[in-house]
Amino acid sequence: MAVMNDLRTMKNAAWLGWQMEANWADPFLFATYSIVKPISATLILVFMYMVVTGGNTDNPYFSYMFVGNALYMYVAEVLFGVTWVIHDDREHYMTLKQVYIAPINFYAYILGRSAIKIAITTAGVIITLVFGVLVLGVDIFLDDVDWLLLLGSVVLGMGCICVLGLALGGITFLTARHSIGINEGVAGVFYVMSGIIFPITALPAWAQSISKVLPITYWMDSMRRAVMPDAMAELSTAAATDVTGLGGVSDLYIMVYLAISTAVFFALSLGVFRFADGVARRKGKIDWTTAY
Amino acid sequence: MSDGWIIKNLRAVKGRAYPRVVGAQREPSWVFFEVLLPLFTVAAYAYVYQFMDARQELIGYVVLGGAMTAFWLNVLWSMAAQFYWEKEIGNLQLYMIAPISRMSILAGMALGGMFSTTVNAASTLVIGALIFNIAFHVVDPVMLIAIFMVTMVALYGMGMMFASLYMLFGREAYHMSNLLTEPVYLASGFYFPVKYLGVFAAAGASFIPITLGLDALRQLFFTSGAGDAFLSLELELGLLLGLCALFMVLAHYSLRYMEYLGKATGRLTLRWQ
Amino acid sequence: MEAAVETKSLSRVFEPKKKKEGKSVTALDSVDLRIEGGELFGLLGPNGAGKTTLLKILSTLLLPTSGKAYVAGLDVESQFSAIRQKINMVSGGEISGYGLLTVKENLWMFSQFYGIKSKVALQRIDEMLKDFGLSEKKDAKVRTLSTGERQKMNVIRGFITDPDIIFLDEPTLGLDVNASRVIRSYMIDWLKDHPTKTVVLTTHYMVEADELCDRIAIIDNGRILACDTPERLKKMVKMNTTLSMDVTRLKDAAVLGSFSGVENFTFTEDGDKGLTRLRFVMRDESGVSDIISAVLSQGSRIESLQKTEPTLEDVFIKMVGKGLE
Numbered sequence: 001m002a003v004m005n006d007l008r009t010m011k012n013a014a015w016l017g018w019q020m021e022a023n024w025a026d027p028f029l030f031a032t033y034s035i036v037k038p039i040s041a042t043l044i045l046v047f048m049y050m051v052v053t054g055g056n057t058d059n060p061y062f063s064y065m066f067v068g069n070a071l072y073m074y075v076a077e078v079l080f081g082v083t084w085v086i087h088d089d090r091e092h093y094m095t096l097k098q099v100y101i102a103p104i105n106f107y108a109y110i111l112g113r114s115a116i117k118i119a120i121t122t123a124g125v126i127i128t129l130v131f132g133v134l135v136l137g138v139d140i141f142l143d144d145v146d147w148l149l150l151l152g153s154v155v156l157g158m159g160c161i162c163v164l165g166l167a168l169g170g171i172t173f174l175t176a177r178h179s180i181g182i183n184e185g186v187a188g189v190f191y192v193m194s195g196i197i198f199p200i201t202a203l204p205a206w207a208q209s210i211s212k213v214l215p216i217t218y219w220m221d222s223m224r225r226a227v228m229p230d231a232m233a234e235l236s237t238a239a240a241t242d243v244t245g246l247g248g249v250s251d252l253y254i255m256v257y258l259a260i261s262t263a264v265f266f267a268l269s270l271g272v273f274r275f276a277d278g279v280a281r282r283k284g285k286i287d288w289t290t291a292y
Numbered sequence: 293m294s295d296g297w298i299i300k301n302l303r304a305v306k307g308r309a310y311p312r313v314v315g316a317q318r319e320p321s322w323v324f325f326e327v328l329l330p331l332f333t334v335a336a337y338a339y340v341y342q343f344m345d346a347r348q349e350l351i352g353y354v355v356l357g358g359a360m361t362a363f364w365l366n367v368l369w370s371m372a373a374q375f376y377w378e379k380e381i382g383n384l385q386l387y388m389i390a391p392i393s394r395m396s397i398l399a400g401m402a403l404g405g406m407f408s409t410t411v412n413a414a415s416t417l418v419i420g421a422l423i424f425n426i427a428f429h430v431v432d433p434v435m436l437i438a439i440f441m442v443t444m445v446a447l448y449g450m451g452m453m454f455a456s457l458y459m460l461f462g463r464e465a466y467h468m469s470n471l472l473t474e475p476v477y478l479a480s481g482f483y484f485p486v487k488y489l490g491v492f493a494a495a496g497a498s499f500i501p502i503t504l505g506l507d508a509l510r511q512l513f514f515t516s517g518a519g520d521a522f523l524s525l526e527l528e529l530g531l532l533l534g535l536c537a538l539f540m541v542l543a544h545y546s547l548r549y550m551e552y553l554g555k556a557t558g559r560l561t562l563r564w565q
Numbered sequence: 566m567e568a569a570v571e572t573k574s575l576s577r578v579f580e581p582k583k584k585k586e587g588k589s590v591t592a593l594d595s596v597d598l599r600i601e602g603g604e605l606f607g608l609l610g611p612n613g614a615g616k617t618t619l620l621k622i623l624s625t626l627l628l629p630t631s632g633k634a635y636v637a638g639l640d641v642e643s644q645f646s647a648i649r650q651k652i653n654m655v656s657g658g659e660i661s662g663y664g665l666l667t668v669k670e671n672l673w674m675f676s677q678f679y680g681i682k683s684k685v686a687l688q689r690i691d692e693m694l695k696d697f698g699l700s701e702k703k704d705a706k707v708r709t710l711s712t713g714e715r716q717k718m719n720v721i722r723g724f725i726t727d728p729d730i731i732f733l734d735e736p737t738l739g740l741d742v743n744a745s746r747v748i749r750s751y752m753i754d755w756l757k758d759h760p761t762k763t764v765v766l767t768t769h770y771m772v773e774a775d776e777l778c779d780r781i782a783i784i785d786n787g788r789i790l791a792c793d794t795p796e797r798l799k800k801m802v803k804m805n806t807t808l809s810m811d812v813t814r815l816k817d818a819a820v821l822g823s824f825s826g827v828e829n830f831t832f833t834e835d836g837d838k839g840l841t842r843l844r845f846v847m848r849d850e851s852g853v854s855d856i857i858s859a860v861l862s863q864g865s866r867i868e869s870l871q872k873t874e875p876t877l878e879d880v881f882i883k884m885v886g887k888g889l890e
């Protein structure tokens with residue numbers, strides 16, 4: 001019964017998110033979130049690459065960078081989405097208190113709203129990848145895709161990102177007008193540390209140790225192994241050393257690591273969320289507005 | 293005797309800047325978020341160049357561009373989009389009936405936010421330079437200050453023009469700010485010299501003041517910057533001065549027109565759009 | 566003499582953003598109104614009657630669809646900048662300002678938008694906080710204020726700029742008796758001290774309108790249905806006055822029904838108390854003195870007398886066809 005209620009909450013929250021954020025019937029919104037933003041962000045890297053290499057996109061690193069940047073949208077947008085729900089409902093719509101006191105599972109509400117972010121982001125990721133393959137020659141061939149690995153990576157990865165988002169959402173309860181800063185910053189940590197647009201071996205040794213703990217590092221690698229296995233193999237063989245930093249790690253190990261990390265982060269996130277929620281109630285921050 | 297129009301508007305600027313200034317003092321959590329976190333994006337791009345064995349200046353450009361994003365984000369989110377938030381919380385109509393220029397309110401927001409924005413930009417510049425061992429060689433300090441100031445005036449003038457649009461926007465304001473973030477990073481060459489976009493694209497992007505400002509700053513901060521320049525410093529200064537005038541005039545008229553349109557359609561005070 | 570506010574055939578129609586969002590709404594329909602300087606003028610009407618729309622037009626936030634509106638003799642369409650020098654506006658339940666500023670800082674900030682020197686503004690703020698019983702809260706953050714305290718602060722914000730004309734949109738909405746009383750008395754005192762200034766007030770509360778306003782316009786569906794002093798408005802209602810009297814026992818009660826103006830007369834004997842209870846429904850009040858004389862001439866004493874007259878609520882119901890509640 002409780003599960004049914006939570007699912008209903010998620011469905012309703014997703015509907016609300018759709019009305020507020022997405023609504024693909026509106027071409028402006030579709031163009032914004034699924035075409036212009038992702039393609040522009042990717043083209044920044046493409047131009048950086050071109051400035052240095054003069055335009056040689058055959059190098060497997062180009063595909064590595066391009067695909068990583070496209071998939072990173074999930075990390076940035078979902079983390080952003082979860083914290084934004086709290087910030088937006090509290091500061092702008094001033095509805096957080098009503099949702100908060102409603103007899104619903106608040107996590108289900110947040111996850112429902114986030115589901116829409118995932119849907120919008122998926123459209124952006126697919127369009128970006130298609131653009132990369134068709135226009136820039138990114139090494140993705142449907143025949144070579146490891147669909148099973150892809151499915152496992154997507155499910156575990158999304159779960160992991162969502163629970164990380166929940167923890168950030170909890171912190172948003174306590175911060176002033178910095179929710180944009182929080183999620184941009186935390187997503188930024190992953191951007192640098194998780195081998196998104198450059199292999200973690202480019203980082204100093206101490207930073208690499210941190211990278212190898214972060215679940216996003218493993219998620220990125222497994223996603224790349226699934227969608228561009230040839231380029232990943234080429235990247236490893238082109239250099240004498242382990243370029244990606246995870247060359248010796250098996251697919252199975254990655255899946256298990258992701259599953260464990262998701263569970264650990266889930267527990268951690270719930271703890272952070274509950275703590276922040278308690279502090280917010282004690283300090284009366286549930287319905288405050290901090291804009292100035 | 294009553295004070296003149298300019299004095300009254302300066303008081304309005306001070307009035308609107310005040311909450312931003314005391315806000316920064318009373319809720320110091322911004323220091324952590326605004327200073328430390330933006331460095332990650334800069335670091336990621338810097339490592340991309342480093343991984344590709346790019347020349348050191350390109351990493352310097354990333355640090356410089358990363359610092360300048362603070363101003364662009366401040367214009368976009370804390371000034372232009374702020375009109376939308378002000379409408380939602382009921383302040384916009386009070387600003388509207390006040391006997392002062394809307395530009396004074398916007399200037400107040402900009403100046404009030406300038407402190408934290410400048411801290412953000414300066415810290416990105418200094419910490420980025422230290423981490424990635426960037427050597428800045430200021431070729432012409434006077435020109436540097438002139439370019440920076442003119443770029444800021446033109447950029448905030450453009451922000452005021454955007455604000456006029458946001459006055460009528462409901463939810464679209466948030467989407468519009470989101471829409472403009474990355475494309476401007478791309479078009480203005482925040483992380484690579486803009487000339488690599490090609491002459492026509494770079495010329496088009498030059499209508500965004502920060503494009504020319506960044507191109508000029510690259511030339512002024514780095515000895516080899518001239519080789520990556522899109523236009524000469526003098527020409528860029530001249531064009532930026534032109535953009536200052538253009539955007540200030542456009543902002544003035546567009547604020548007036550949008551206010552009229554808002555009053556005609558009733559959207560000026562319509563909340564929860 | 567120049568009117569503080571004047572409207573001529575003023576209409577406002579709201580068009581939907583998209584056709585599928587519904588039909589256009591006529592919020593104001595040919596409103597003709599003249600408010601003199603020095604008046605406390607009330608707009609009384611149900612929700613959606615057009616009160617706020619009218620106030621928005623007068624306070625330069627909204628343009629009319631047709632017709633004209635003048636504030637201090639200035640056209641709201643073309644001379645809005647000059648009007649803004651002379652007006653201010655406060656709405657009930659507004660949440661203006663910034664929660665992290667203190668009451669004093671918030672009021673100072675808004676005073677700066679009117680170009681008031683800081684020294685003058687701070688002095689006025691101190692005085693007005695005292696008038697509103699809010700001095701103790703001057704350094705409290707705005708977000709910590711109660712609803713009543715917040716609304717008092719909002720009203721101070723409106724008056725602190727010393728406007729010639731102030732528009733108050735339901736200023737006591739949702740406030741307790743004490744907070745409402747403070748705000749109402751301030752309005753009255755302000756007009757006493759500044760006899761040429763004008764208050765235009767919209768309200769839901771009949772008693773507030775009746776007690777405060779020099780004149781009242783009753784508005785519904787965008788139309789002004791009546792506009793006059795509360796007393797004259799009440800006279801417009803052709804409603805019989807009821808006279809109830811308790812007297813010591815009368816010798817002949819029946820004779821009292823024959824006096825002029827009496828439409829209906831009933832009486833009952835209260836044997837326990839030794840009283841006769843008389844109830845007259847009067848067409849007019851011409852026979853009241855004769856009735857009293859007749860009672861006294863029979864050697865009776867009047868123990869109690871009550872006259873029931875039409876209220877503003879009766880006027881409202883007659884005009885609008887329904888009550889406010």
